[in-house]
Amino acid sequence: MRWQAAGRALFIEQGGQTATYGFEAKGGKLEVRGGDLAQPVVLDKGSAAYDAAMKKQKPQPLAVPGNGQELVGKWCDVRSMSNYSGGSSSMACFELKPDGTYTYNAESSRSVSAGSTASQSSDAGRWSYKGNQLVAQSRSGQTHTYNLEKRNHPKNQRDPMICLNGACYVTFYNKPAW
Secondary structure, eight states: OEEEEETTEEEEEETTEEEEEEEEEETTEEEEESTTOSSOEEEEOOOHHHHHHHHHOOOOOOOSSSSOGGGOEEEEEEEEEEETTEEEEEEEEEEEOTTSEEEEEEEEEEEETTEEEEEEEEEEEEEEEETTEEEEEETTSOEEEEEEEEEEOSSOTTSEEEEETTEEEEESSOOOOO
């Protein structure tokens, strides 16, 4: 099972399927609801299992030119906003694979009293890492070079992020902090 929290959304991937849940921290406990749950579930705080799992993780071999093994994985930017007249949500994720390929998927939706809109986009290609730059060569023939900065999430220092030209993406899977 792999998971990622973004905002108040919890994404859990298991067996190739991803489920989305809502969550809220209350008095040292985590309440999870939605998805396939018939009723909310309350989880107790604890980090011993997480810390043990992080120590057991072994780096995967990397077929990407240069250094960059620590960048392998799925990275996402999830945003949502709502008010009395409607709301919007967006999610952009890319996965940097150990074989030097990447995939990118984004979707967004907006709903207001006058109607709603939705959009999707995707891309794939090869990636490489050079110093503080990530280079993406799309199958469409375009090459993009991004200034890359490694940070930890400002609210949860245990979650690493990578920022590309200032846009930050949080790890989708459990990864050790930078």
